[in-house]
Each structure stands twice: as structure tokens, then as C-alpha cells.
Amino acid sequence: MISCAEAVKELWEFLDQTLAPDDQAAVDEHLAFCRRCCGELQFARELRAFLATNASRELPSEVRGRLTQFIVDLDRNGRPS
Ligand SMILES: [Zn+2]
Numbered sequence: 001m002i003s004c005a006e007a008v009k010e011l012w013e014f015l016d017q018t019l020a021p022d023d024q025a026a027v028d029e030h031l032a033f034c035r036r037c038c039g040e041l042q043f044a045r046e047l048r049a050f051l052a053t054n055a056s057r058e059l060p061s062e063v064r065g066r067l068t069q070f071i072v073d074l075d076r077n078g079r080p081s
Contacts, residue, residue: 001033002026008046012063015070047071 007030013019014027035042051067059067 002030002041003044004030004034005050007031007034007043008050011047011050012059012067013071014061015066044071 007014007027010019010023012028014024017024019027042078047067048071051071
């Protein structure tokens, strides 16, 4: 099982489906696992930290938008409404 940090590093390639099938499956498996065990809160934290440290890098706005939406969805799913 890969860690949250590892999953985050591969997340946008995952979203773009440019990962090797094995890596794609590993991230997929992690997300399913994460949803069960920690409500994705740690994952969301890792993702925010990753975006913060990579903020100066050029990200296609489309990818950034997808990641931002992903975080919004995590927050929505992680909190009782
Ligand atoms: Zn995780």
C-alpha cells in the first residue's frame, strides 16, 4: 500500500490517466483504502501541502482546476453536513 504522500504525488497524473497501469491501480487502491480508514483527511492535508510547495510551478490551469475540485469534494465528503 502506498502512503498518502505518494498517492498525492501521482494524483494529477492519475487524474490525467498518464500513469502506468500498475501505478494507476496503486493510487486507485489507496483512494479506496483512504476513504475507509481516515476519511481522506490526511490525504487532503498532504494534497494541500503539495499544492502549496508546487504553487510556483507551472500547472496547466485545467489540471489545477481538477485538483482544486478534488479537494473541495474531499472536504465535502469528509465533513458531516
Ligand atoms: Zn491516504
